[in-house]
Amino acid sequence: MKNSVQPIRLLLADDHTLVRAGIRALLEKLPEVEVLAEANNGREVLSLVKLHRPDVVLMDITMPGLNGLEATARIAKEFPEVRVIILSMHDNEEYYWRALTAGAAGYLLKKAAFAELASALQRVVHGEIYLSREIAARLLKKFPVQAIAGHKSPLAQLTDRQREVLQLIAEG
Numbered sequence: 001m002k003n004s005v006q007p008i009r010l011l012l013a014d015d016h017t018l019v020r021a022g023i024r025a026l027l028e029k030l031p032e033v034e035v036l037a038e039a040n041n042g043r044e045v046l047s048l049v050k051l052h053r054p055d056v057v058l059m060d061i062t063m064p065g066l067n068g069l070e071a072t073a074r075i076a077k078e079f080p081e082v083r084v085i086i087l088s089m090h091d092n093e094e095y096y097w098r099a100l101t102a103g104a105a106g107y108l109l110k111k112a113a114f115a116e117l118a119s120a121l122q123r124v125v126h127g128e129i130y131l132s133r134e135i136a137a138r139l140l141k142k143f144p145v146q147a148i149a150g151h152k153s154p155l156a157q158l159t160d161r162q163r164e165v166l167q168l169i170a171e172g
Contacts, residue, residue, distance in 0.1 A: 008125050010027065011058070042066025045068075045071045046075070047115030049075055058088060068088075076103025083124045084106075106124045116132065145146070
């Protein structure tokens with residue numbers, strides 16, 4: 001967990017130069033965020049995490065060499081204090097679960113509003129799991145409250161970690 005007085009030290013990872021520049025420009029409008037460095041592939045992310053030890057990595061999934069999910073898994077293993085938020089265009093369950101299983105602390109869609117990005121950063125840096133509102137709503141429809149209460153359901157197919165994340169979503 002992070003002291004709210006210090007800026008959130010962030011590493012930005014996306015293989016598209018213009019996308020990175022746009023996201024960085026938005027992040028620089030947030031006084032509580034300091035962008036330390038940018039990476040365009042997963043291997044570069046790992047080197048920069050080792051060098052800078054950011055609080056948060058804002059990570060794309062589809063990158064050359066080492067993709068964002070593989071890089072996230074390595075960060076979670078080697079640098080457990082570093083929180084990863086996946087920022088992706090991939091809007092399907094397989095990617096959400098793979099990201100969370102890899103150790104991501106959040107999953108945000110690239111089509112999300114800027115205010116949601118700011119909220120995700122704050123929540124993740126304070127130890128919470130964050131999923132885009134759209135994703136959370138979709139998952140709660142698929143796994144209704146009765147399923148969470150323990151009735152026979154698709155919930156039984158989830159891993160312990162997936163159930164934990166779903167419970168955190170349900171609790172808000």
